[in-house]
Amino acid sequence: xxxxxxxxxxxxxxxxxxxxxxxxxxxxxxxxxxxxxxxxxxxxxxxxxxxxxxxxxxxxxxxxxxxxxxxxxxxxxxxxxxxxxxxxxxxxxxxxxxxxxxxxxxxxxxxxxxxxxxxxxxxxxxxxxxxxxxxxxxxxxxxxxxxxxxxxxxxxxxxxxxxxxxxxxxxxxxxxxxxxxxxxxxxxxxxxxxxxxxxxxxxxxxxxxxxxxxxxxxxxxxxxxxxxxxxxxxxxxxxxxxxxxxxxxxxxxxxxxxxxxxxxxxxxxxxxxxxxxxxxxxxxxxxxxxxx
Amino acid sequence: xxxxxxxxxxxxxxxxxxxxxxxxxxxxxxxxxxxxxxxxxxxxxxxxxxxxxxxxxxxxxxxxxxxxxxxxxxxxxxxxxxxxxxxxxxxxxxxxxxxxxxxxxxxxxxxxxxxxxxxxxxxxxxxxxxxxxxxxxxxxxxxxxxxxxxxxxxxxxxxxxxxxxxxxxxxxxxxxxxxxxxxxxxxxxxxxxxxxxxxxxxxxxxxxxxxxxxxxxxxxxxxxxxxxxxxxxxxxxxxxxxxxxxxxxxxxxxxxxxxxxxxxxxxxxxxxxxxxxxxxxxxxxxxxxxxxxxxxxxxxxxxxxxxxxxxxxxxxxxxxxxxxxxxxxxxxxxxxxxxxxxxxxxxxxxxxxxxxxxxxxxxxxxxxxxxxxxxxxxxxxxxxxxxxxxxxxxxxxxxxxxxxxxxxxxxxxxxxxxxxxxxxxxxxxxxxxxxxxxxxxxxxxxxxxxxxxxxxxxxxxxxxxxxxxxxxxxxxxxxxxxxxxxxxxxxxxxxxxxxxxxxxxxxxxxxxxxxxxxxxxxxxxxxxxxxxxxxxxxxxxxxxxxxxxxxxxxxxxxxxxxxxxxxxxxxxxxxxxxxxxxxxxxxxxxxxxxxxxxxxxxxxxxxxxxxxxxxxxxxxxxxxxxxxxxxxxxxxxxxxxxxxxxxxxxxxxxxxxxxxxxxxxxxxxxxxxxxxxx
Numbered sequence: 001x002x003x004x005x006x007x008x009x010x011x012x013x014x015x016x017x018x019x020x021x022x023x024x025x026x027x028x029x030x031x032x033x034x035x036x037x038x039x040x041x042x043x044x045x046x047x048x049x050x051x052x053x054x055x056x057x058x059x060x061x062x063x064x065x066x067x068x069x070x071x072x073x074x075x076x077x078x079x080x081x082x083x084x085x086x087x088x089x090x091x092x093x094x095x096x097x098x099x100x101x102x103x104x105x106x107x108x109x110x111x112x113x114x115x116x117x118x119x120x121x122x123x124x125x126x127x128x129x130x131x132x133x134x135x136x137x138x139x140x141x142x143x144x145x146x147x148x149x150x151x152x153x154x155x156x157x158x159x160x161x162x163x164x165x166x167x168x169x170x171x172x173x174x175x176x177x178x179x180x181x182x183x184x185x186x187x188x189x190x191x192x193x194x195x196x197x198x199x200x201x202x203x204x205x206x207x208x209x210x211x212x213x214x215x216x217x218x219x220x221x222x223x224x225x226x227x228x229x230x231x232x233x234x235x236x237x238x239x240x241x242x243x244x245x246x247x248x249x250x251x252x253x254x255x256x257x258x259x260x261x262x263x264x265x266x267x268x269x270x271x272x273x274x275x276x277x278x279x280x281x282x283x284x285x286x287x288x289x290x291x292x
Numbered sequence: 293x294x295x296x297x298x299x300x301x302x303x304x305x306x307x308x309x310x311x312x313x314x315x316x317x318x319x320x321x322x323x324x325x326x327x328x329x330x331x332x333x334x335x336x337x338x339x340x341x342x343x344x345x346x347x348x349x350x351x352x353x354x355x356x357x358x359x360x361x362x363x364x365x366x367x368x369x370x371x372x373x374x375x376x377x378x379x380x381x382x383x384x385x386x387x388x389x390x391x392x393x394x395x396x397x398x399x400x401x402x403x404x405x406x407x408x409x410x411x412x413x414x415x416x417x418x419x420x421x422x423x424x425x426x427x428x429x430x431x432x433x434x435x436x437x438x439x440x441x442x443x444x445x446x447x448x449x450x451x452x453x454x455x456x457x458x459x460x461x462x463x464x465x466x467x468x469x470x471x472x473x474x475x476x477x478x479x480x481x482x483x484x485x486x487x488x489x490x491x492x493x494x495x496x497x498x499x500x501x502x503x504x505x506x507x508x509x510x511x512x513x514x515x516x517x518x519x520x521x522x523x524x525x526x527x528x529x530x531x532x533x534x535x536x537x538x539x540x541x542x543x544x545x546x547x548x549x550x551x552x553x554x555x556x557x558x559x560x561x562x563x564x565x566x567x568x569x570x571x572x573x574x575x576x577x578x579x580x581x582x583x584x585x586x587x588x589x590x591x592x593x594x595x596x597x598x599x600x601x602x603x604x605x606x607x608x609x610x611x612x613x614x615x616x617x618x619x620x621x622x623x624x625x626x627x628x629x630x631x632x633x634x635x636x637x638x639x640x641x642x643x644x645x646x647x648x649x650x651x652x653x654x655x656x657x658x659x660x661x662x663x664x665x666x667x668x669x670x671x672x673x674x675x676x677x678x679x680x681x682x683x684x685x686x687x688x689x690x691x692x693x694x695x696x697x698x699x700x701x702x703x704x705x706x707x708x709x710x711x712x713x714x715x716x717x718x719x720x721x722x723x724x725x726x727x728x729x730x731x732x733x734x735x736x737x738x739x740x741x742x743x744x745x746x747x748x749x750x751x752x753x754x755x756x757x758x759x760x761x762x763x764x765x766x767x768x769x770x771x772x773x774x775x776x777x778x779x780x781x782x783x784x785x786x787x788x789x790x791x792x793x794x795x796x797x798x799x800x801x802x803x804x805x806x807x808x809x810x811x812x813x814x815x816x817x818x819x820x821x822x823x824x825x826x827x828x829x830x831x832x833x834x835x836x837x838x839x840x841x842x843x844x845x846x847x848x849x850x851x852x853x854x855x856x857x858x859x860x861x862x863x864x865x866x867x868x869x870x871x872x873x874x875x876x877x878x879x880x881x882x883x884x885x886x887x888x889x890x891x892x893x894x895x896x897x898x899x900x901x902x903x904x905x906x907x908x909x910x911x912x913x914x915x916x917x918x919x920x921x922x923x924x925x926x927x928x929x930x931x932x933x934x935x936x937x938x939x940x941x942x943x944x945x946x947x948x949x950x951x952x953x954x955x956x957x958x959x960x961x962x963x964x965x966x967x968x969x970x
Contacts, residue, residue, distance in 0.1 A: 167764075168648035185654075187766045215768055 001129065003120070004071035005033035006062055008042050008081040015078065015229025017272030021257040022077055022122060024270045028138060029130055033075060036065050043088065044080035045196075052091075056098060057105040059088035064106050064113040073118045075125065077257075079155040079228035085119040086160050121156060123227055123256065124163040127171045132178040140265040141284040142180025148259070149186040149221035149251075150176055151212065153193055153231040166190075172256055176225060179263040180284075184219040188212055193231040198238055203245075209234050210242045213249040223280050224253040236277050252280040300331040300425045303359040304417065305350065307341035307366035309396055314339075316400035318410045322365065325414045331425050333357050342372050347379035354383035361389050361424045365417050367396040370840075386429035388883065388942065393420035419954030426947045430883040433920075437523035438631035439874045442467065444515055444817075447475020448856060449636035449848025449863040451497050456867035458506035462874065465628050466501060467529055468511040472579035473498055475638055479562065479662060481669040483856060484716040485746035491578060491671075498580040511581060516625065518816055521924060522843030523631045523879045533621035534585035536572075540616035543582030547572050547617065550610035552603055558590050560673070564663045567673030572607050572617075577671065586617075593619055632843045632870040635817055635827065636863060639804040639849035642696025642703065650692060650800055651765040655778055656681035658765060658798040661713060668720045678725040678797075686727045686796035690780045691718055692762045693733040697803030705824055707803035707853040711737045714801045715746060718755045721799075729755045730793060732762045732782055740855070758793075760785045765798050804853040817844050826852045837866040842879075845869050884925035884942040888916050892937040898929035 011019040026033055039062050041047070043055035063085060066074040076082040091098040092115050106112055126135065150172040157166045164171045169190065173183045193212060198205030212235060216224050226232045235253035242249055254273070261271040262284055273279055304326045308314035319337035327335035334357055340346050341364055353359055362380050366372060369392045377387035395413040403409035439462055443454045446468030454466045466473070477483075478498075480490035501507055510531055517528035548570055556568035562576045571591035574584045586607075588594040593603035599619055608617050644652040644660055652658045657680045659667070666672040678685060691714045697707040711733065718729045736757070738744045751757070760782045769775045770792065777794035784791045806825035807813070814821050818841045820828040827846045830838035837845045847866040848859045873879075886906075894914040899907050906922035907929060909915075916938075918929075930940045939945065 165648060187764075187768045211770070 001030070001125075002032040002034065002071060003073050003075040003125070004066040004069045004117075005035045006039055006042070006066070006074055006076045006081060006085070007035060008039075008076065008078045010078050010080075010229035014233050017275040018077060018229055018232070018255045018257065020270060020272035020275075021255055021261045024266050025257050025260045025264065026122070028264055028266065029126070029134065031125070031130070034069065034071065036062060036069065036074075039065060042076075042078075042081040042084045044084045048084065053098065053101050055084065056088040056091055057102055059084045060092065060102040060106060060113050061109070061111060063088065063117050063119075064111040066117045067114060068111070072116065073120050073125075075120050075122060077122050077227075078230075079121075079153055080230060082119060082121050083155040083160070086162065089115065089117075089119060090160065121163070121227070123156070123171055123175065126260075127175050128163060132174060135175065135260070136178050139179055139263045141263055141287060143176075143259060143263050143284050144180050145285070146181040146259075146282055147184050147220055147222045148176050148181045149184050149216040149219060149224045150189055150256075151186065151193075151216075151224045151226050151231060151235075151253075152189050153226065153228045154190060154195075156227055157190065172225060172227065175256065176259060179259055181259065181263075184216075184221045186216060186219055186221070188215050193228075193234045195230065195234075198234050202241065205234070206238055206241045206245055209238050210246045210249060213242065213251050214246070216251045217249055221251060222282055224251060225256045225259055226253055227256060232276075239278055250278060252276060252278045254280050300361060301333045301357065301359050302331045302361040302363060302421060302424055303350065303353050303357065304332055304335040304421065305341050305346075305362070305364045305366075306335070306337045306395070306413075306417070307346070307364065308337065308339045309366060309400075310339065313366070313396050313400040316403060316406055316409045317395055317413045318406065321410055322395075322413050322417060326417050326421060329418060329421050331361075332421060333359060341366050342375050347375065347382075350376070350379045351383035354380070354385060359383075360385065361391070361427060363391050363393065363417070363420050363424045365393045365395045365413065365420070368394050387432070388430040389424075389427050391420050391424040391427060393417055415955060418957075419951045422954035423947050423951035426944070426950055428941070428944070430941050432883060433881045434878045435523060435881050435921075436878050437874050437876065438525075438629050439463070440465065440628070440630040441870050441874070442515070442525070442527055442628065442630040442633045443636060444633065445475070445636035445638055445848070445850070446470075446473030446501075446509070446511065447636060447638045447848060447859075448477045448494065448497075449638070449850075449859045449866075450475075450634070451494075451501055452860050452863040453634045453636060453847055453867040453870075454507055455497060455500055455504065456864055457870060458504045460867075460871055461506065462871070463506050463508070465508045465510065465527075465529075465630065467513050467515055468509070469514055470575065471512045471534065471583075471585050472575045472581070473501060473509065473511060474576075474578075474580070476662070477856060478576065478578070479564070480665050481672075482716060482720060484712040485740070485742040487716070487719070495578040498578065502580040502582070509581060510626075512585065515816060518633070518818075522841075522873070525630050525633060525843065527628050527630060527633075529626045529628065531624045531626060533588075533623055534583065535588065535591075535617065535619055535621050536584050536586065537616045537618050537621070538581060538583050540614055541583045542614060542616070543574070543584070544614075545574060545584060546610040547584060547607035548574065550606045552592055552606050558587070563666045563673045564660070566663055566666055586619075631874045632845065633817060634845045634847055634863075634866045634870060635813070635819070635839075635850060636847045636866075637807060637810075637813060637850040639853065640807045642707075642803040642805050644695060644800050644802055646702055647695060647800075649764040650695065650762070650798070651767075651778070652800060655765065655767060655798070657684075657686075657778060657796060658800065661710070661717060661799055661801050664717050664721070664799050668717070668724055676724060678721060678727075680797055684796060686725055688728045688730070688777075688793075688795040689718075689721050689725070689797045689799065690730045690732060690762075690765075690778075690793065690795040691799040691801060692765075692780075693731065693801045694761065695800040695802050696805065698734060703803055703805055703824065705803075705853070706737060708737070709853060709855045710801040710803060712740070712743055712746070712855065714799075715750045715755070717799060718750060719753065722753060722755060727796070730780070730795065731755060731757045732780065733757060733759060734761055735759075740857070758782065758784050758786075758791070760791075769794075804849055806850070810850070817841065819844060819846070822852075826850065837862055837869055843870075843873060882925065882942070884940060885920040885923040886918050886925065886927070886930050886938050886940045887920070888918055889937045889939055891935065892916055892933075893935050895934060898933055898938065901928050901932050903928065 043058035047055035194205035194208035306319045323335040323337040380390040381387040399413045443466045454464045513531045516530045519526045551570045559565040560567040560569040588597045670676040763781045774794045780793040819839045845866040847863040892915040908917045
């Protein structure tokens with residue numbers, strides 16, 4: 001399986017641990033990712049709120065580049081990129097005025113978008129295309145004993161419930177269980193991480209981070225697993241502020257791809273685990289060698 | 293019998309239907325156009341052709357102008373063909389010299405361009421004129437009606453309809469899928485707004501059904517095939533084995549006490565799985581018929597439904613000389629003849645697992661409303677004590693309205709009964725447990741006799757009403773008071789705040805939806821379904837219990853959500869309609885039968901094709917012979933005859949071809965809009 005790959009700004013910056021763990025995991029499962037040549041901002045963040053048309057044009061350029069690359073599927077690991085690319089595709093098909101705007105803008109730079117590229121999230125591809133059986137076969141160090149709170153955030157399944165239930169997504173739960181870990185029931189799995197509020201209205205943002213971390217701790221989770229760089233950042237970077245406001249709630253937050261890498265026995269240095277402010281110290285037990 | 297008069301004199305009438313047609317079709321223009329077509333003696337436009345003056349106009353014109361054909365351009369023949377045929381007959385013509393053309397549903401209602409709609413109406417009228425010129429006089433046949441009635445579904449609707457008909461002296465076959473009649477109502481504790489006990493008012497009617505000499509009750513049975521037509525339906529019913537002989541079982545239930553299972557072990561369907569039953573059981577104490585049944589999926593004498601004869605059969609010992617238990621009982625198919633059918637198959641409660649945010653299945657203390665009906669019932673699994681699944685007694689209870697109703701993600705319709713039954717359950721739960729009760733609603737819908745007053749009463753009793761659709765039910769506690777509780781997260785749209793309300797028990801007021809197999813049942817009885825899947829009535833206001841198939845009526849929640857009073861009223865109406873049909877004694881049959889022409893070559897290809905075995909073969913003349921009493925006018929043989937030697941009354945080749953020519957012919961008067969269409 002070959003995919004066009006759209007890293008987006010996060011996976012090259014603050015969320016680089018996501019890319020660092022994603023690429024070897026995908027390679028290990030025989031999936032080829034071909035990074036889009038000359039990609040640009042996906043259109044998320046403030047763009048969408050300020051000028052929807054401009055945001056969609058930005059996203060559409062990436063979709064057009066993916067089409068030109070000849071791949072019919074575009075992999076977007078960041079939940080925000082995934083949402084904006086999907087949203088643009090929906091708008092392109094549903095709103096003729098938006099389609100005209102996009103067509104006009106792309107034509108100005110000799111690009112065209114037909115509207116066919118499938119926008120996929122790695123979680124969807126791994127569970128629904130590769131399959132849990134294939135993943136289980138690659139597990140050499142089962143995450144036995146690790147209790148994980150699966151945290152999907154707000155954007156992956158909303159508003160477009162493309163591959164999972166918008167209220168109660170379970171895809172990551174099944175994946176994490178296939179790795180040998182235990183999933184703790186986490187009722188806040190789609191609650192907002194605070195988004196950019198941690199920067200703009202810190203008292204509100206920090207409170208949201210605290211709620212998520214505190215509930216994970218109360219449920220006995222050893223870590224939170226996430227699919228989104230912004231979620232990971234918010235849950236990882238504000239422990240000091242949470243401590244001064246509410247007291248210590250130390251729970252590390254990792255990308256689901258990092259857990260996969262650990263279970264696959266990939267070299268730790270490749271997985272970017274050290275980049276977190278509150279890194280996951282837990283390591284899977286070394287399996288006993290079968291007696292001859 | 294074919295008699296073509298030498299001169300064709302057609303009278304044409306175009307109806308305004310008030311504004312229904314006239315607003316989009318220039319009726320005077322259509323009349324002027326048709327007036328100059330060959331054979332047309334007069335053409336008029338008139339405001340309401342179906343009115344008495346409209347019909348009298350036709351009769352007067354027949355006499356005055358010597359008309360021998362009449363064409364009316366108006367609504368659907370389904371609505372008024374009968375009216376106009378009668379008017380033409382009253383004017384002294386054979387009713388089949390009348391032809392109707394639909395320019396309302398086929399033109400004015402479906403177009404927005406007046407010129408194009410007018411042009412289309414002219415073309416449709418022209419085709420009808422051409423066809424009418426060739427119409428023949430035909431005799432009308434009478435067919436006797438079988439006075440028996442089939443009632444499908446033994447809930448309160450089917451029970452009431454069956455009893456009404458039986459009291460009127462008609463024989464009724466009541467078919468019920470479950471082991472006992474009673475339906476959902478039998479599970480209810482009390483009924484709103486009067487709070488009378490559901491069982492107390494239902495069970496006398498159930499026993500009346502069981503005892504009535506005019507009612508044949510077949511429970512644990514399904515209708516599998518329906519053939520025939522109004523007045524003469526042949527119905528096949530599959531009677532599933534209950535492994536107990538209904539004639540011999542006395543309902544003493546000694547077998548249940550002596551079952552090899554000392555304790556009930558399997559989920560009890562009647563108590564919504566909250567209680568347990570044995571493999572041999574009776575659905576509930578007042579079940580009708582009072583006959584036990586064996587569940588072969590769990591009975592030790594079977595393995596996964598297949599007889600093994602490995603059990604000690606203590607039940608058979610207990611039954612003794614009555615010899616009612618019969619492990620070898622097989623499925624049976626019975627055939628019955630009836631004249632009319634009432635479909636009263638009811639509804640299915642919405643599957644609450646489709647809204648995972650309300651936590652059913654995740655949190656044990658989240659219940660469906662039907663489960664709570666059993667929980668508050670004195671004969672229910674807890675004898676009416678409000679004991680939760682985890683053994684606790686609640687001090688605060690939430691009732692969430694509109695679960696699977698008024699929701700674009702699940703079902704869009706209002707289920708009509710949930711507001712009222714939620715308030716009833718609130719009253720009962722408060723009475724039984726003393727807990728604080730919170731109702732979360734979008735709008736309170738209490739439009740019935742005594743319903744609004746019941747809402748007032750609940751307010752006075754101190755039941756809380758919070759307006760807002762609940763976001764989620766969660767065990768995520770933010771403060772110590774919420775620990776161990778279920779927290780309702782909701783926007784209180786009257787106070788304008790998001791609230792968190794901790795409770796011990798949550799009741800989901802599930803909506804009503806069509807049965808999963810509604811489409812199969814619809815096909816069985818040749819009915820239609822609305823977009824939401826409930827069976828479609830013939831007319832939403834004026835024919836609410838009739839269907840588009842003559843002789844098939846609907847009653848109760850299979851037609852749409854409704855409460856018990858409305859269901860009973862509708863069941864009575866369906867019974868009355870069925871009575872009106874069968875007491876007429878006969879029906880007039882459309883003379884659309886097939887007939888063999890002189891040049892039949894005797895190839896016999898039509899014989900095996902006829903679905904009604906109406907075609908025989910005369911060895912003497914070496915020709916096919918059609919029995920017109922059996923022919924239903926399906927036209928299969930007409931189309932299949934290789935030599936074109938079978939004709940069909942009302943649909944003769946020349947009539948149909950003429951009509952098609954009328955549609956397609958080039959016309960001296962330009963019809964711009966149609967010409968522009970490729």
